Amino acid sequence: MSEATLSYVTEELVKSALVSDKGSQATLLSWSPESFTSKFDGHTSAISNIRVKYSLAGQGGEVSYVVKMNPKRGAQNDDFFGVIHTKECKFYSEIIPALNTVLKGIDQRPLSFPKCIYYNLEKGKEMIFLENLREQGYKMQDKALGIDAAHAVLVLKELARLHAASLLLQASCPHQDLADRFDSLKKEWTREFNLGCDFGTFVEGYLNIGIDMFEKIGGCDRLVHWIKKIKPQVWQMYEMQLTKRPPFAVITHGDCWINNLLFRYDDGDVPVDVKFLDLQGCRKASLATDLQHFLNLNVTGPARRPNLNTFLASYHAAFTSIMQAGGSDTPFTLEELRQEYKDKGFYGVLYSIMWLPNMVRRPEDARDILDSQEESKNSERENVLRMVETNPLLKPRLLSVTDEWTEYGVIS
Structure with a gap:
């Protein structure tokens, strides 16, 4: 992930993801990014592993999130990447919960997707935090x-x-x-x-x-x-x-x-x-x-x-x-x-x-x-x-x- 792309992962966004995951009492202590995919693994996302240290109820903790982002901010084809990243965010936030509600109602386990922790749909800064x-x-x-x-x-x-x-x-x-x-x-x-x-x-x-x-x-x-x-x-x-x-x-x-x-x-x-x-x-x-x-x-x-x-x-x-x-x-x-x-x-x-x-x-x-x-x-x-x-x-x-x-x- 380039430094320019990574700059869109702000401390405020990491805090929002942490609170969504661990609750409002969780306090962010530090976070650090680490790219973990080959540039040939995918072409429509910039992907990074974000390692987060936090405190909760007097205890220290550590968690890792995968962050997927629109890789072409400001480029001529930014609209295309915005569309597909928005599709993914809405699949996690709208479609999967609806499908899992149906499955839960018939005593079936949830679908096999990673847990969506947090997402942002601000134009040009589309990103999604997933469990690692x-x-x-x-x-x-x-x-x-x-x-x-x-x-x-x-x-x-x-x-x-x-x-x-x-x-x-x-x-x-x-x-x-x-x-x-x-x-x-x-x-x-x-x-x-x-x-x-x-x-x-x-x-x-x-x-x-x-x-x-x-x-x-x-x-x-x-x-x-x-x-x-x-x-x-x-x-x-x-x-x-x-x-x-x-x-x-x-x-x-x-x-x-x-x-x-x-x-x-x-x-x-x-x-x-x-x-x-x-x-x-x-x-x-x-x-x-x-x-x-x-x-x-x-x-x-x-x-x-x-x-x-x-x-x-x-x-x-x-x-x-x-x-x-x-x-x-x-x-x-x-x-x-x-x-x-x-x-x-x-x-x-x-x-x-x-x-x-x-x-x-x-x-x-x-x-x-x-x-x-x-x-x-x-x-x-x-x-x-x-x-x-x-x-x-x-x-x-x-x-x-x-x-x-x-x-x-x-x-x-």
């Missing part, structure tokens, strides 16, 4: 290596709980759509996108890199032809994937990838819990968009392909469990879920072509994927083409996705 899950033993997996079946099942069950809770919440107010109740859901980040171009142009740039990449990989003529064919209408095709259609329209995470997941393990190093992070892309859309994003980008081919039916069955069972606890039937069968997942295959393929090279690249090859300068675009293309020859993870991760969706007929 790393101090509770939660860890991030290596995005280059992806995750295995055990991790995947945990994530899918928690996504099912989020999605099902939103359907129960909708059922509790049938005459008001959740997107009208929570206005943050109406702000679709891809339509607010203004990082030097619109989102459709941004995607086309990555498809151009994809064409060069697959040509260099070789043996991908059908795939290259398909990318060239869909490129002129990619924005319209993407928008169609976001169409809200019952019974699959739910509140979705919107960006369920490995850096937005933290896992906790037992003594045998078996994953036993997962927490979701980063709600800047939340939206109301088909639940299959979350499944596509998660399974194609994060679960390696050897884990995903032979276990896909098991994964979808685990999701459906967890979804059904919440619906039944709420006195409702699951509005779709497992077979209908499988079909909806396949119908949203374009969503998973598109994100995989765009982001998998960034996920498997080595630190020395990394760059800021949101930099729209022409020189950086050329650098990205050169890096990706070099990775085809030097990075053994790139080709199998990509082809496991594109081969699968060629078989399903999405790539044709």
Whole structure:
């Protein structure tokens, strides 16, 4: 985190967070920041760990908060970052409490998100204080290596709980759509996108890199032809994937990838819990968009392909469990879920072509994927083409996705 960005974390804000967390009798003694993420872990937030020392009832204490902030204050695209940070703050302050109220009413545990301690929505200074899950033993997996079946099942069950809770919440107010109740859901980040171009142009740039990449990989003529064919209408095709259609329209995470997941393990190093992070892309859309994003980008081919039916069955069972606890039937069968997942295959393929090279690249090859300068675009293309020859993870991760969706007929 830069010193300029950090200057917006004032002592008054830290005091407000402490009081919100520990009560009005807590006295701030000192606080200090410490950046704990790689610059390549995320691109839409400046993130810092704030260590706070305090006194309460005559006793000293210490606590750690994670602070996420708008990283582009005063920049030309500040409005975009303001929108997505406001979406996240409102998800924590409005949507999660409403969903957890529904779950509490049917004797279910809360959703798996970090506790929101405090947030600020002052324009240009948007920030949110969260509990530091790393101090509770939660860890991030290596995005280059992806995750295995055990991790995947945990994530899918928690996504099912989020999605099902939103359907129960909708059922509790049938005459008001959740997107009208929570206005943050109406702000679709891809339509607010203004990082030097619109989102459709941004995607086309990555498809151009994809064409060069697959040509260099070789043996991908059908795939290259398909990318060239869909490129002129990619924005319209993407928008169609976001169409809200019952019974699959739910509140979705919107960006369920490995850096937005933290896992906790037992003594045998078996994953036993997962927490979701980063709600800047939340939206109301088909639940299959979350499944596509998660399974194609994060679960390696050897884990995903032979276990896909098991994964979808685990999701459906967890979804059904919440619906039944709420006195409702699951509005779709497992077979209908499988079909909806396949119908949203374009969503998973598109994100995989765009982001998998960034996920498997080595630190020395990394760059800021949101930099729209022409020189950086050329650098990205050169890096990706070099990775085809030097990075053994790139080709199998990509082809496991594109081969699968060629078989399903999405790539044709």
